[in-house]
Amino acid sequence: MHLPHPPFRRAATAVTTAALALTTIAPPLVAAPPATASAAAVGSAGGHAPVSLRGVHPTGATYAIEIPAGWNGTVLSFSPGYGQGAGDQRRPAGLGGNAAAQRWLLDHGYALAGTRPYGDGWAVEETLRDSATTLTVLARTAGKPRTTLAWGSSMGGNIAAGLAERRPDLVDGALPYCASVAGPVAMLNQALDGAFAFTTLLAPDAGVPLVRLGSAGTEAGANAAARNVLDAAQRTPQGRARIALSAAFAQISTWSVTGTPEPAADDWAGQQEQQYAAFMPTVFSPRFPLEQRAGGNLSWNTGVDYRALLRHSGRTRQVRALYAAAGLDLDADLTRLGSAPRISADPGAVAYMERNFTPDGELDVPVLTLHERGDNFPTVTQARAYSDAVRRAGDGPMLRQAFVDRPGHCGYTGAELVATVLTLETRVKTGRWGDGAGAPELGRLAARLAARDPDLGTARFVRFTPDRFLRPHVPGGLR
Structure with a gap:
């Protein structure tokens, strides 16, 4: 049984001009040019100078935006894991992935945005809201992205899955990694x-x-x-x-x-x-x-x-x-x-926890999840709970899942992260997964990336089916 989706699930939700007017820009952590890049410059190589913004939303959430010169029109919007709230304005938002993946993505024309909620702990409610505000700031700064991908680690992956279900007007695809996607x-x-x-x-x-x-x-x-x-x-x-x-x-x-x-x-x-x-x-x-x-x-x-x-x-x-x-x-x-x-x-x-956030598996945009085979924080069986929910909702073709052959939590290499980003982006742009989302294909793509950029490291993609999640839960499923 599914609870009705909130009314904003399929309808665009705009952040008001008044709210944006209250947004304060904290002293930039890196040199930041004026936020006046032209929307017409999006995707044109060398069309504008790089933009680097650090700021604070009216809610107290911090955000970060990096837009390279020659932006290709794709932005990755990052949500952090449990216990990584801002707390105060001195704690900047992260941009996701790892240092090698971030550098590769920026060098190849991808914009990165990140939101760190003011709330701590399970701050899903705040981050779902404040991520939309960050993307509005980006659009006002450099123009509307052609493609928006949500990604996040651990609890942040739960938020990425939430954006995929609830805000298909805002994001075109999601990459939850090491994520609590069972809810x-x-x-x-x-x-x-x-x-x-x-x-x-x-x-x-x-x-x-x-x-x-x-x-x-x-x-x-x-x-x-x-x-x-x-x-x-x-x-x-x-x-x-x-x-x-x-x-x-x-x-x-x-x-x-x-x-x-x-x-x-x-x-x-x-x-x-x-x-x-x-x-x-x-x-x-x-x-x-x-x-x-x-x-x-x-x-x-x-x-x-x-x-x-x-x-x-x-x-x-x-x-x-x-x-x-x-x-x-x-x-x-x-x-x-x-x-x-x-x-x-x-x-x-x-x-409350169903609203913030328990997936029901209904997808209007493609999702690619990434998990370590020996993860416990959350357990890798959460991947199975999520895939089962998506299949029951009739949206199995929208989902692919990738696994790497190691224990641990969120310890991916740059090659693994970039390979999954590129695979998801291809699915968004072509409307087909093709053969690219399987372990062999991801491994070959990661190897090609690492051959050109050894800093990305090696990849250990593996074919894997997690054990069935013993007690899955979907909204409305309380005994």
């Missing part, structure tokens, strides 16, 4: 499932609150107590088995630590070590700031069958092997989880 409700339900199993089986008397935390101090205390339990459990075979079971519900990757080789398919202990390393930031990721913003608890496990979740997790063999080695009864632990008291959500908090 915040599904993400924190996934974490709750891991935390619920962990505390029920390993810390029933530790008094670790899981939801409705009330304050940052409460959350910090709960995380410290959970960390102590986790470290103690990791020292025993029984504890390691139960950590692996909890990690299966949270869908923590068995290859999580950057710079390490992937454990073998039957290296159950090696896989568990990797899950242990990622357990706290995945399962006990920041919750209080999201509850505070949403006005209540946005997670629940009422009606959840943990036996069924384990069956569908792709981790059953690992968990059974570790339980057998520890001399534990897996069936008894699953029974214990089945009878433990459940947690309910606050419908108003869920509704």
Whole structure:
């Protein structure tokens, strides 16, 4: 079931002249010429001097705009990840990608824009709004872009997906990378499932609150107590088995630590070590700031069958092997989880996070997502949740997904980022994906880019299908 889209989904939303008049330009961090480039100069090589702007919107959000000489008419609008709000006017907005990708894009005629919201934490609501204002400033400065691509990292990728669904009048395509594209409700339900199993089986008397935390101090205390339990459990075979079971519900990757080789398919202990390393930031990721913003608890496990979740997790063999080695009864632990008291959500908090932002998969512009195979922050299974939502909405042809063969979060090379940007731009301009969005084609394109510019680094695109997301959520899906 889908909630109705906001009325601005298919209609252009203009930022008023009065609001723009209130926009203050902070002292530029780099030399900035007057913002008077002619719209007629867009796309004409050498048609205007480069433009470099840093400023502050009336909301307190900071923005950055870089337009090279000979702008080709394409702009990439960047949204940052969680916890990267401006806070004050001295914190400038970023432009996305990495330094090598930014340099390549500017050198090849692409404009870059970035918006850093004044709000901190899960500042999706503000960034969806303020990104539109930044693009209006760019259009008033240098003319309307021919092509606008939204991109963003982690939470910023959720915002890019939000712009693709809600503002097809504003953006022509989106590149969410390392992104929480399952949405915040599904993400924190996934974490709750891991935390619920962990505390029920390993810390029933530790008094670790899981939801409705009330304050940052409460959350910090709960995380410290959970960390102590986790470290103690990791020292025993029984504890390691139960950590692996909890990690299966949270869908923590068995290859999580950057710079390490992937454990073998039957290296159950090696896989568990990797899950242990990622357990706290995945399962006990920041919750209080999201509850505070949403006005209540946005997670629940009422009606959840943990036996069924384990069956569908792709981790059953690992968990059974570790339980057998520890001399534990897996069936008894699953029974214990089945009878433990459940947690309910606050419908108003869920509704807020549906608006800000839970994808429903309805796409009017093409989207290309990029994920690391061993990402946990969010888990790579979020890519599967998103593709399933898009397919159910009937818009599967609008989406392609790319994966790189490494663990970690948002650690892409310049070659990987530029290759995906060029592939998405080609789809926007031609109306066809062709063969260019597959792993071999992306790899060959990245190799050609790196051969001409070694600073872009190498690429590790790989064919990959993530495990099914255990508890996806679409707007209106609260039990």
